[in-house]
Amino acid sequence: MKKRFILFLSIIMLVGILAACGTNNKNAGTKDKKVLVMGTSADYPPFEYIKTKTSDEIIGFDVDLAKAIAGKLGYKVQVKDIDFSGLIQALKSGQVDFVLAGMTPTEKRKKSVDFSDIYYTAQDMIVTKKDSGIKTLDDLKGKTVGVQLGSIQEGNAKDLNKKVPIKIENRNRIPDLIQEIKAGRFDAAIIEDTVAKGFIQKETDLTGFTSNANPEQAGSAIAFPKNSDLTAKFNKELQKMKDNGELKKLIVKWFGGEQ
Ligand code: ARG
Numbered sequence: 001m002k003k004r005f006i007l008f009l010s011i012i013m014l015v016g017i018l019a020a021c022g023t024n025n026k027n028a029g030t031k032d033k034k035v036l037v038m039g040t041s042a043d044y045p046p047f048e049y050i051k052t053k054t055s056d057e058i059i060g061f062d063v064d065l066a067k068a069i070a071g072k073l074g075y076k077v078q079v080k081d082i083d084f085s086g087l088i089q090a091l092k093s094g095q096v097d098f099v100l101a102g103m104t105p106t107e108k109r110k111k112s113v114d115f116s117d118i119y120y121t122a123q124d125m126i127v128t129k130k131d132s133g134i135k136t137l138d139d140l141k142g143k144t145v146g147v148q149l150g151s152i153q154e155g156n157a158k159d160l161n162k163k164v165p166i167k168i169e170n171r172n173r174i175p176d177l178i179q180e181i182k183a184g185r186f187d188a189a190i191i192e193d194t195v196a197k198g199f200i201q202k203e204t205d206l207t208g209f210t211s212n213a214n215p216e217q218a219g220s221a222i223a224f225p226k227n228s229d230l231t232a233k234f235n236k237e238l239q240k241m242k243d244n245g246e247l248k249k250l251i252v253k254w255f256g257g258e259q
Pocket of ligand 1: 040041042044047048084101102103104105148153174192
């Protein structure tokens with residue numbers, strides 16, 4: 001009887017210990033873990049993308065930047081791929097510790113998350129087929145224009161629609177926008193220039209022009225849960241990387257030139 005009871009107790013304790021280990025290593029938001037979970041939408045070369053068709057490793061500028069900053073703070077980074085429109089929610093629910101996804105700090109997003117300082121700036125580009133005849137924003141009148149769901153480009157398209165009536169379509173992933181243009185279902189898509197240029201280089205039937213629709217909200221920053229103590233720590237390291245040229249090195253590595 002006594003033996004059984006001791007066995008029972010040991011099992012309970014073992015289960016308890018295992019559960020504790022599990023939470024320590026995996027859950028975002030645990031205090032004393034050494035791993036930070038980064039949320040991103042890996043459809044955005046060269047910021048973040050899946051390296052090859054055969055591996056699911058996520059690489060890119062944002063991944064390098066995250067690893068550099070977190071490394072200096074004594075953390076490892078685990079990258080989690082989530083649709084762009086789900087990233088803010090993933091932060092709010094504690095599924096991820098921070099988001100690095102070329103995300104622009106807008107007033108609306110600032111209501112639910114905190115942002116670091118800007119680490120890169122970009123402009124919108126209108127991507128079309130070479131033979132589309134679309135050369136200015138006015139040429140988009142009556143056309144079908146694709147944007148990534150939940151992106152600021154979706155908002156910019158709505159603003160444009162007030163001046164030049166267009167039909168707005170959204171997709172979860174950037175490569176889907178590219179495919180829809182190629183297939184002739186979209187006349188154009190609005191994508192940030194650094195990312196758009198990469199696709200245009202690969203897809204020789206595509207071209208694009210930049211549009212300065214919203215220059216005041218063109219930067220990318222790191223997003224954190226509200227009141228996270230990581231924000232100040234990351235900002236400090238980011239500033240050091242700006243000062244000592246490390247950030248510039250990463251920009252040259254991934255974008256092939258300085259800003
Ligand atoms: N900068 C834009 C925004 O914040 C687009 C970012 C899209 N990022 C991505 N990984 N797909 O809305």
